[in-house]
Amino acid sequence: MTEQAGSARKEIGDVALATDADAGSAGVVATQYVTLAEPPAALQLESGETFGPITIAYETYGTLCEERDNAVLVCHALSGDAHVAGWREVGDKRPGWWDMLIGPGKALDTDKYLVICTNVIGGCSGSTGPASVNPSTGRPWGTTLPMITIADMVNAQALLLDQLRIDRLLAVIGGSMGGMQVLQLAVAHPERVHLAIAMATAARQPTQAIAFNEVGRQAIMADPHWRGGDYYGHKIPRNGLAVARMVGHITYLSDEAMQEKFGRRLRDIRDYSFSFSADFEVESYLRHQGLSFTERFDANTYLYITRAIDYFDIARGYRSLVDAFRETTARFLIMAFSSDWLHPPYQLKEIASALRATHKHVSYYEVDSRYGHDAFLLEREKMEGVISGFLHSGARTFGLCERRGS
Amino acid sequence: MARIDYQLLQDMVPEGATVLDLGCGDGELLAELIEKRHVRGSGVDISPSAVEACVARGLSVFHGDLDEGLADFDDGSFDVVILSFSLQQLHRPRLVVREMARVGKLVLVSFPNFAHWWARTQLFVLGRMPISKELPYQWYDTPNIHLCTIHDFRLVCQHEGLRVERELYLHSFEKPAPRLWRPNLTARIAIFAVTRGVPAATAPTNSVA
Numbered sequence A: 001m002t003e004q005a006g007s008a009r010k011e012i013g014d015v016a017l018a019t020d021a022d023a024g025s026a027g028v029v030a031t032q033y034v035t036l037a038e039p040p041a042a043l044q045l046e047s048g049e050t051f052g053p054i055t056i057a058y059e060t061y062g063t064l065c066e067e068r069d070n071a072v073l074v075c076h077a078l079s080g081d082a083h084v085a086g087w088r089e090v091g092d093k094r095p096g097w098w099d100m101l102i103g104p105g106k107a108l109d110t111d112k113y114l115v116i117c118t119n120v121i122g123g124c125s126g127s128t129g130p131a132s133v134n135p136s137t138g139r140p141w142g143t144t145l146p147m148i149t150i151a152d153m154v155n156a157q158a159l160l161l162d163q164l165r166i167d168r169l170l171a172v173i174g175g176s177m178g179g180m181q182v183l184q185l186a187v188a189h190p191e192r193v194h195l196a197i198a199m200a201t202a203a204r205q206p207t208q209a210i211a212f213n214e215v216g217r218q219a220i221m222a223d224p225h226w227r228g229g230d231y232y233g234h235k236i237p238r239n240g241l242a243v244a245r246m247v248g249h250i251t252y253l254s255d256e257a258m259q260e261k262f263g264r265r266l267r268d269i270r271d272y273s274f275s276f277s278a279d280f281e282v283e284s285y286l287r288h289q290g291l292s293f294t295e296r297f298d299a300n301t302y303l304y305i306t307r308a309i310d311y312f313d314i315a316r317g318y319r320s321l322v323d324a325f326r327e328t329t330a331r332f333l334i335m336a337f338s339s340d341w342l343h344p345p346y347q348l349k350e351i352a353s354a355l356r357a358t359h360k361h362v363s364y365y366e367v368d369s370r371y372g373h374d375a376f377l378l379e380r381e382k383m384e385g386v387i388s389g390f391l392h393s394g395a396r397t398f399g400l401c402e403r404r405g406s
Numbered sequence B: 001m002a003r004i005d006y007q008l009l010q011d012m013v014p015e016g017a018t019v020l021d022l023g024c025g026d027g028e029l030l031a032e033l034i035e036k037r038h039v040r041g042s043g044v045d046i047s048p049s050a051v052e053a054c055v056a057r058g059l060s061v062f063h064g065d066l067d068e069g070l071a072d073f074d075d076g077s078f079d080v081v082i083l084s085f086s087l088q089q090l091h092r093p094r095l096v097v098r099e100m101a102r103v104g105k106l107v108l109v110s111f112p113n114f115a116h117w118w119a120r121t122q123l124f125v126l127g128r129m130p131i132s133k134e135l136p137y138q139w140y141d142t143p144n145i146h147l148c149t150i151h152d153f154r155l156v157c158q159h160e161g162l163r164v165e166r167e168l169y170l171h172s173f174e175k176p177a178p179r180l181w182r183p184n185l186t187a188r189i190a191i192f193a194v195t196r197g198v199p200a201a202t203a204p205t206n207s208v209a
Helices: A150-163 A179-188 A207-222 A224-227 A238-252 A253-261 A281-297 A299-311 A345-357 A372-377 A380-397 B005-012 B029-036 B046-057 B093-103 B117-126 B152-159
Strands: A031-038 A054-061 A071-075 A114-118 A169-176 A193-199 A331-337 A362-367 B018-022 B040-045 B060-062 B079-082 B105-113 B162-170 B187-195
Touching: A031 A150, A054 A150, A054 B046, A071 A150, A071 A179, A150 A299, A169 A179, A169 A380, A179 B005, A179 B040, A193 A345, A193 A380, A207 A224, A207 A238, A224 A238, A224 B152, A238 A253, A238 A281, A238 A372, A253 B040, A299 B187, A331 A345, A331 A372, A331 A380, A331 B046, A331 B152, A345 A362, A345 B060, A345 B152, A362 A380, A362 B018, A362 B046, A372 B117, A380 B046, B005 B029, B005 B105, B005 B162, B018 B029, B018 B105, B029 B040, B040 B046, B046 B060, B046 B162, B093 B187, B152 B187
Parallel strands: A071 A114, A071 A169, A169 A193, A193 A331, A331 A362, A362 B060, B018 B040, B018 B079, B040 B060, B079 B105
Antiparallel strands: A031 A054, A054 A114, B105 B187, B162 B187
């Protein structure tokens, strides 16, 4: 993966690195943990069950100003976590998953804003999820964990905001499943946020996307090592999870980008092997992506989180999408990416149109990109202008402080 | 330098109206309308940098291609729809005018009048495609691909069943032309205020023919 002269080449599947390694970095950041929703104040889940206590892993970058109104909440997508920017330790190989946007002088400027990112509940990167221990049994929850929805994830984040004594966020921002959380927060907790930026997402999970998630789930559940979710302490359903990741990963790319990166090139062999080993580069790449994913991600979490994504419909309980947006008070920036075929621009336009029909302040912006759904993690130069402009003009309009760095 | 065409457009926009500015560029007109007439405004533009500039001004803006129509906008959803000096750059100007009248109750369109005597002179005498302050490009790199005259635009309105409420003329962006003899010949810039064919409840026609 060589660098082109003069500019950092964006590689499929890679997290975009900040082009300037030292300046603009959020630095070394430690994940923090807090336990909330201790019974009797347990969290009321959308499924009807109550759940608590809940541990939430989160990271913050920047500083809260005196008025406590310059906080920006970042919501992660399916396989993300709280480590959105900076380095876990000096010499860490890769920074946080959205490091390109977060840091001093970047789009989410940590000299101006306090940026917060949490691991969603149901996750496996520090927050309570299927791999966490159930305090009453002393054993991991596995699939006995209650079903979690996007609304539940957002309600848990609201608890954290209360804990941090942040009454109203300057902004909430996210892509894909993160974008769903943005919409959910703006609709269900309108008093908690001024500005909402949702990208590469949809108001309700589209049919094709449900279909792909189902294939991933079936792959995991068909793995003999899944044992109905009770695999902790035994072999994990590695192959099933790897296949799920392979499928998911393809949906994040684009035809054009894959063709350009891999073509029909063979791996280190001269000709077809006439066997089922990974002859093609793309096969080798996907196998590697799948297997390395199993090193850091929990199979049951994949089931829970894709389920939450598939259940997401912001209009559920309302007569229409327009109705769902009636009570929200936030200003919106809705962003689409031209080659994203998992959440094509028409799905984002649908959100923008529904918001406009209720006379909400909404802007729609389409990024021209070759990188497919993953583009929102890669197209720094094409995104940072509109995002920072939106945040800055919004902060000015609402008279919110933007702490100047020293 | 003060844009008189913006001032004239502004005068025709009711206070507090909902306004859609098509081809809004960096949002200068919209921002003025919001400040001076307290409108609730939105813009549409195809250029990413224009949309970025509008967002940075705190405007509500839609990144889109006008030639695809205004499918994302509901019937009669805006009091006023403005197309300021962009008509001639569209691939499908007639469709856009029709869509504007669907989406807006009042349509304001400004455009360069290609039948102005200076343009006619350049073509007739010099045999060259006209170049002027309003049409400053060479023929091979001009975005102005669908030029028209005042008479042409009146005809389009007629064919679309639209009613011309007012016509205003300018010598330039900075100089109005309040009374003109034979505007098709003497007006460089025209501003049309148009409504759907159903007779307007109030204003009589006062077009200066």
